[in-house]
Amino acid sequence: xxxxxxxxxxxxxxxxxxxxxxxxxxxxxxxxxxxxxxxALAGVGLNITLGLGGMISLGHAxxxxxxxxxxxxxxxxxxxxxxxxxxxxxxxxxxxxxxIWLVAVAASALAxxxxxALSLRTTGAYxxxxxxxxxxxxxxxxISWPAYGGEDGLSxxxxxxxxxxxxxxxxxxxxxxxxxxxxxLLFVARFSRAPFGLALTAARxxxxxxxxxGLSPYRLQLAAFVLSGAITGLAGALxxxxxxxxxxxxxxxxxxxEIMVFVILGGVARLCGPVAGAALFILLxxxxxxxxEFWHIYLGALLLIVVLFARGGLIGQIAAKEAAHD
Amino acid sequence: MSSLxxxxxxxxxxxxxxxxxxxxxxxxxxxxxxxxxxxAHGSLYMVGAFAAAAVAxxxxxxxxxxxxSLAAAAAAxxxxxxxxIRRLYDRDHLxxxxxxxxxILIFSEGTRWIFGSFPLFLxxxxxxxxxxxxxGGIQYPLYRLVIILAGLVVAAGLFLLIGRTRIxxxxxxxxxxxxxxxxxxxxITRLYTLVFALGAALAGLAGALxxxxxxxxxxxxxxVLILAFVVIVIGGIGSVKGAFIGxxxxxxxxxxxxxxxxxxxxxFMEPAAATTVGSALASMAIYILMAGVLxxxxxxxxxxx
Numbered sequence: 001x002x003x004x005x006x007x008x009x010x011x012x013x014x015x016x017x018x019x020x021x022x023x024x025x026x027x028x029x030x031x032x033x034x035x036x037x038x039x040a041l042a043g044v045g046l047n048i049t050l051g052l053g054g055m056i057s058l059g060h061a062x063x064x065x066x067x068x069x070x071x072x073x074x075x076x077x078x079x080x081x082x083x084x085x086x087x088x089x090x091x092x093x094x095x096x097x098x099x100i101w102l103v104a105v106a107a108s109a110l111a112x113x114x115x116x117a118l119s120l121r122t123t124g125a126y127x128x129x130x131x132x133x134x135x136x137x138x139x140x141x142x143i144s145w146p147a148y149g150g151e152d153g154l155s156x157x158x159x160x161x162x163x164x165x166x167x168x169x170x171x172x173x174x175x176x177x178x179x180x181x182x183x184x185l186l187f188v189a190r191f192s193r194a195p196f197g198l199a200l201t202a203a204r205x206x207x208x209x210x211x212x213x214g215l216s217p218y219r220l221q222l223a224a225f226v227l228s229g230a231i232t233g234l235a236g237a238l239x240x241x242x243x244x245x246x247x248x249x250x251x252x253x254x255x256x257x258e259i260m261v262f263v264i265l266g267g268v269a270r271l272c273g274p275v276a277g278a279a280l281f282i283l284l285x286x287x288x289x290x291x292x293e294f295w296h297i298y299l300g301a302l303l304l305i306v307v308l309f310a311r312g313g314l315i316g317q318i319a320a321k322e323a324a325h326d
Numbered sequence: 327m328s329s330l331x332x333x334x335x336x337x338x339x340x341x342x343x344x345x346x347x348x349x350x351x352x353x354x355x356x357x358x359x360x361x362x363x364x365x366a367h368g369s370l371y372m373v374g375a376f377a378a379a380a381v382a383x384x385x386x387x388x389x390x391x392x393x394x395s396l397a398a399a400a401a402a403x404x405x406x407x408x409x410x411i412r413r414l415y416d417r418d419h420l421x422x423x424x425x426x427x428x429x430i431l432i433f434s435e436g437t438r439w440i441f442g443s444f445p446l447f448l449x450x451x452x453x454x455x456x457x458x459x460x461x462g463g464i465q466y467p468l469y470r471l472v473i474i475l476a477g478l479v480v481a482a483g484l485f486l487l488i489g490r491t492r493i494x495x496x497x498x499x500x501x502x503x504x505x506x507x508x509x510x511x512x513x514i515t516r517l518y519t520l521v522f523a524l525g526a527a528l529a530g531l532a533g534a535l536x537x538x539x540x541x542x543x544x545x546x547x548x549x550v551l552i553l554a555f556v557v558i559v560i561g562g563i564g565s566v567k568g569a570f571i572g573x574x575x576x577x578x579x580x581x582x583x584x585x586x587x588x589x590x591x592x593x594f595m596e597p598a599a600a601t602t603v604g605s606a607l608a609s610m611a612i613y614i615l616m617a618g619v620l621x622x623x624x625x626x627x628x629x630x631x
Contacts, residue, residue, distance in 0.1 A: 056420050118617050121624040125363045125419055125563060129555035130620065136552045137613035144609040146602060253548060257427045264424055294439050300431030307425045308413055 003319045007272040011185075014279065015178060022171040030170040031242070032286065036279045037177040038238045043262035043274025044184055045231030050260070051269030052192055053224045054204030055120070058256050059131030062115060062138045063108040063229040065251035067236025069142070070104035072154040072246035079157060097162040097176075100237055108233020109226050111138075116225035120218055132253060139251035153247025160241055167241075177238055181275070184231055189271055191227075200224050232259070261299075265306060267315035276314045330464055335585045336578065341470050343577025344477030348532035349554035350561070350569040351484055352525025358564030359500040359521050360415050365426035366406065367529050367554070368547025369433035374399040374530020375537035375546060376437055379446040388451040392534055399530020400523040402433075407522040412515065430548070438544045445541035448534070473535050480531065481570060488566060497521060501564060553580075556612055560619045562629025571627060576612050583611035 014033055021029035042064055049055040077084045077093025084091040094100060119130045143151050159167045167173045191197045203210045203217040210217050240246045249255065258281070266277030284302070288295035310317055353367050377398030382391035406429060414422045450469045458468040488494040496517055499507040508514040533547065540546070557576050561568025588604030595603065619627065 050420070056423060058423065118620050121620050122559075125357060126559060126624075126626075128363060128419060128423060129559050130616070132552055133556045133559065133613055133616055136549075137610050140609040141606055144606045253552060257430075260424070261427070264420075268420070294435045296431045296435040297439070300428040300435070303428035303431070304410065304425055307421050307428065308410070 003270065003272075003315065006315055006318055007275075010272050010275045010279070011182065014275065018171065018174045018178070027170045030174050032282055034170065034174040034177050034242055035239075036275070036282050037174065037181045038235050038242060039259070039262055039278040039281070040275040041177070041181050041184060041238065042232045042235035042259050043266070043278055044181070044188060045228045045233075045235060046259050047263050047269065047274055048188065048224050048228040048231070049221075050263055051273070052197060052200050052204070053221050053228075055221060055225065056128050057119075057131045057225070057228075058128050058253070058260065059115065059119075059133075059135035060229070060232050060259050061251050061253065061255035062135040063112055063232040064236035064239070064255055064259065065138060065142065065246075065248070066108040066111050067104035067233035067238075068240035068246040068250045069148065069154075069236075070107050070233070071100050071160065071237040071240040072156065073148055074100050074103060075156045075160055076148065076154050095158075095160045097160045097167070097241070100160055100241075101234055104233045104237035105230045108236070109230040111233075112226045112229025113222070116222045116229070120221055120225065132256065135251065135256050136253060139248055139253070142248040142251050149247070151248060153245060153249075156240075156244045156246075159244055173242070177242075180234070180238070184234075185271060185275075192271075196220070196223070261303060265303070265314060267319075270315040270319075273315050280314060330462075331585070333462070333464055334466060335581055337466055337470065337474065339578035339581035340574065341474050341477075341577070342581055343574035344474055344481070345532045345536050346550070346553055346557050346577055347481055347570050347573035348477060348528045349550055350557040350573050351481070351566055352528045353551075353554055354558050354561070354564055354566060354569045355497065355521055356525045357558075359497055359504075360411075360518055362411065362414060363419055363422050363426070364411070364525075365423060365551065366429035366433065367525070368549075368551030369430050370399045370403055370526040370529040371533035371547040371550055372433065372437060372544065373402045374527075374533035375448070375542045376441060376446065376533075377530070378534035378537055379448040379542045380441075382448055383446075388454070388538075391448065392531065395530045395534030396527045399533070400527040402530075403526020404519055404523040407519050411522060412518065415518070434544050441544075443544065445543035448537045448542055450538045469538065473539075476535065480528070484528075484566065493517075493520070553612070556616050558626070559616055560626060562626025565626070565628040568626055568628030575615065579615050580608075580612050583608035587611070 014036060018030050018033040021027070021033065042060070045063070046057065046060045049057045049060075073084070074093045075095055078095045079093070082093070084093055115131065115134045119127055119134065122130055142148075148154055159173065161167055162176060165172045165176065167176065192201070199210060199215055200220050203215070203220045207217040210220070236250060239250070262274045262277035262281055264277065265280050266273030266275065270276075281299075284299060285295065288298050292298070349367065349371060353364060356362055356364050356367075374395035378391040378395040381394035382388060385391075410425060410429065414425055454469045454472055456468055457465040458471060460466055486494075488497060496507060496512050499512075500514070500517060500521075504514065532550075536550075537546075553576060554573075557569060557572040559572075560575060561570070561572030584605070587608040588601045591600035591604040591607075623629070
C-alpha cells in the first residue's frame, strides 16, 4: 500500500470516528478522537527533529508544557480579571484561542531557540541527555514557582473561545483541532520537500557534505528544532484546553517519552506516523487500561517488540515494500 | 552559626554527590565500554531500594538488606543485559532510548504490581541512627556521614578496580577499541554482561542507601537518573574521574543553592519574593551549571575531544 493512501485512510478514519460518535451521541469518543489529533500534532512537531533532522530530543515535554502554560496563564488572568502585567505597559489575559495559540507558538519557539542553541553544541548521546535535562529543569521550575499553581497546576473553568464556534461542543472543538492538524501536516509535507527540508535531511545523512556546499548544519538543525518546538507548543496549548487544566506533569520526562513513543509506534520520518502512533496509543490506553490497571507493562512490552523486531513502526510495516524502493 | 550551617550543607551536598557518583559511574562505564545510553538505570536504582526494603522488613538486618540490594540489582542488570540490552549495542541511540524507556515502563509497573502503590520505608538501623558530634561541635546525622564514607570507599574501590586489576584493564581496553580486545581473545560478551551488572549493582546500592533517608517508591529512580545525566554531561561521557568531579559539583551546587539562594536574594528583595525567586532559581541551578559547561566545554570537563 502506498504511504499517501495510508495517510488518507488514517486522517479519514479519525474524522469518521469523530463524526460517527457525534451521530451516535458519544461525546467521550469524540474527546478521545480530539486527544488523538492533539497528541498527533505534538508528535508531528517532534518528528521534524527526530525524523527529518535525526536529532533525538528527549525534552519535547518542555515545549508541550510551555504551550500548555501559555494557555493556562493567559486564561487564568482573564478568568480572574487581573492583568498579566501593568508596567511598563498593560497586558491583559485572554480567552481567545487564536491569541493564545500565537503566544504558545512564540513562547515555545523562543524556548526551543535557547534550548536548541545550547543542546546542538553536542551530538549523539550527549544531545539526548542534555535535552532531557532541560526538560526536567522546566518541570522543577513549574513546580517551584507558586504564582501559577505550583505543583497543583491551574484549572480553567470554561474552555477558551474561537470566533464563530462554540468550543464547548465536543465536535466543534474536535473540528478545530483536526483542521489545525491537517494544516500543519500539509505544511510539513511541503516543508520536507522544500530546499530547507532537503538540506536538513542532508545534514542528517552527511553533515560534512552539507558544510562543503556552504550550508551550516548547526543553523539548519537549530531552525528545525525551533519549528519543531513551536508545533509541539501549539499542541500543548490545545491539550491544556482539552483538559481545561495545566500542571507540571505536562513538563515531565514521561511526557517527552510518550511523545517519542507516538512517533516511533507510527513510524519515524513518516508524515502521518505520529497520527497512527497517537491513535494506537490512545486505543491501547483505552482497551488495556480497562483490562488491567498495570497496562503500562503491556505498552512497554509492545514497544520493546516494535524496537527489537518491527523497525519502521506501524506505517513502516504496512508500507514496507514502497520504502524498499527509495 | 552561618559557618556551621555552611559546613553542614557542604556535608549534605557531598552526600548527594557521592550517591550521584554511584549512579553516574555505572552509566558512564556502560556508555564508554558498550556505547549504550541506558535510561533504565534509574529502574535498577529502584530495584535495589525495593530489594533492600523487602529484605530489611523480613530479616530486620540492614547489612543483609544492603547485600540484597547489590545482588538484586546486579541480577536484574544481568537479566536485562542478556535478554534485551545486548541486542541494542549495534543499534543507533534512538533504538536504545526507546527500548530502555520500554524497560522503565515494565520495571515501574511491575514493581507497582508486586509492592503496590504505597511507598515502603527502610529504617536506618539503631547503631547508625542519631547524631554524631564532629570536630568543631557540629551535630550531624551519623547515617549520612556513613553514606558519604561508604560512597567514597566504593568510589576508591572502583578506581582501583579500573586502574589496577585485570578486569579493569579489559574494561579500559574495551573503551578504547572493542574489536581489538575481542581479537585478543577476551570474551567480550561476558565482559559486557559483567560491566552492565557492575553498573547495576552500584545503582542498586545507591538506591538502598538513599532509600533509608527517603521513601522507597515507584518512580524514585528517574529523577536521580536525570541528575546523573547532568553529572555525565558536566564530567564528560566515559570518564569515571569526570563522573566523580561532576557528581560532587552537582551535589554541592544543588544543596548549597537550595539552602542559600533564597537568603542571598533576601539581601536586596523583600522576603516573600526572595523566597520565590531564590527557590525557583535553586531548582534550576544545576541545569544552569550544565548550560555553562556546554558553552565552554561541549564535551564535558574530562571528555575526550
